[in-house]
Amino acid sequence: MRGARAFAVWSLVLALLAGLLPAAQAAPDPRQDSAAVWTVGTPTVKSVYPAGLIFRLHARSSAGPITRARLVWYRPMLRPGATRHIQVEEATIDTARGDLVATWQPSGLLMLPPWSVLAYHWELRDAEGNTFETEPRIAEYADLSRPWIRTESDDAVVLSSDLPAAVHGLILDALAAQRRRYEAVWGATLPYRPRIVLFGDYAAWLEWRTADRTTSRTSFVVGQTFDAWGVIAQVLTGPPSDAAYRELAYSIVLHEMEHLYQAEFLSSRRRMDVPGWFTEGDATFFELEQSYDYLRRVRGLAESGALPPLLVPLPDAPRVDGANPRLGYDIGYSFFAWLRESTGSLDAHRSIMALLADDVPFFEALEQALGLPTAEIESRWRVWLGASPAAPTLVPTWTPPPFLPTPTPMLFGR
Numbered sequence: 001m002r003g004a005r006a007f008a009v010w011s012l013v014l015a016l017l018a019g020l021l022p023a024a025q026a027a028p029d030p031r032q033d034s035a036a037v038w039t040v041g042t043p044t045v046k047s048v049y050p051a052g053l054i055f056r057l058h059a060r061s062s063a064g065p066i067t068r069a070r071l072v073w074y075r076p077m078l079r080p081g082a083t084r085h086i087q088v089e090e091a092t093i094d095t096a097r098g099d100l101v102a103t104w105q106p107s108g109l110l111m112l113p114p115w116s117v118l119a120y121h122w123e124l125r126d127a128e129g130n131t132f133e134t135e136p137r138i139a140e141y142a143d144l145s146r147p148w149i150r151t152e153s154d155d156a157v158v159l160s161s162d163l164p165a166a167v168h169g170l171i172l173d174a175l176a177a178q179r180r181r182y183e184a185v186w187g188a189t190l191p192y193r194p195r196i197v198l199f200g201d202y203a204a205w206l207e208w209r210t211a212d213r214t215t216s217r218t219s220f221v222v223g224q225t226f227d228a229w230g231v232i233a234q235v236l237t238g239p240p241s242d243a244a245y246r247e248l249a250y251s252i253v254l255h256e257m258e259h260l261y262q263a264e265f266l267s268s269r270r271r272m273d274v275p276g277w278f279t280e281g282d283a284t285f286f287e288l289e290q291s292y293d294y295l296r297r298v299r300g301l302a303e304s305g306a307l308p309p310l311l312v313p314l315p316d317a318p319r320v321d322g323a324n325p326r327l328g329y330d331i332g333y334s335f336f337a338w339l340r341e342s343t344g345s346l347d348a349h350r351s352i353m354a355l356l357a358d359d360v361p362f363f364e365a366l367e368q369a370l371g372l373p374t375a376e377i378e379s380r381w382r383v384w385l386g387a388s389p390a391a392p393t394l395v396p397t398w399t400p401p402p403f404l405p406t407p408t409p410m411l412f413g414r
């Protein structure tokens, strides 16, 4: 009886609210010529991390029982013209009580790091075919199972577990120090504040990684950036040290942040055909501290005649995967370092990105931004590094290994 009475009171509150907010929660569906009146409560969501999210809604239609209810969720930020990729969870419907419950559980296909932010709404249909859609709301995949430290600045929200609080200061300082460079290259800062989610405990890291398909025994993923959700997730696996925390802040996070900018601003088609050395070299260019001197390494290659060609079709370009992934990173970095040193500004870098954002093909973007043919760009970059002006001819042509190595674009290892 208590339950029934509480329910009656709740209905009254809803009715009052509906009276106060006629447009929001209880109104005939504008897309239907029916007299159905929907009485819809406030949607709630509960994080049961690492097991997922439980969405609940109380709803009724005056025209008949609700026969279909689905919960639709998606990334909260969508850039203009982008396709919204949605996840749909069919709800269970308690017709007698008007209770709807939908759950999302992490799977081998989709995982979310804790503290991801998502948007969701409900889509309802009653037995007469009337429909109702709730306003989008924001939810957070909170991990309430362990203590987290949370700090934030204009640049990011940082969350950490099992790490010293001082790491937060390092991260926010590093991002502030590079803010103007991100802005200079992209013309704007990100339209959202990314979440930087840091783990000091490897078991806690693994807890949510249901879609981690790494099978190698010698390398494992210690960081992954989710551009769809605006999350940079990292775990520190070595012994705690100030050097490791500094590297995380002044190298890794700044690098991953640039990947979020690439995902935000470059057209998705260009992100597919831009070479890995360009993407990684650009991200590396944003690191403020280097664990070794990247440029010196590439100059060493140049001086010994071992600098490979750069502006060539993908199979022959420096790689960022396979046996020697750092080669592509370092060579790519040297390209952006040359761009800035030889022009004295970030304008050329910015022009290339603007053209790629406009969907200009990669080599055309380089030529337009620099006003030079591709061969001349390559030659000037080579000479700046101390190499011969002409790239070595590749003989024999690169042949794929008998088996393809596991792609490791998300792998951050040194």
Ligand SMILES: [Zn+2]
Pocket: 255, 259, 279, 280, 283
């Ligand atoms: Zn990277």
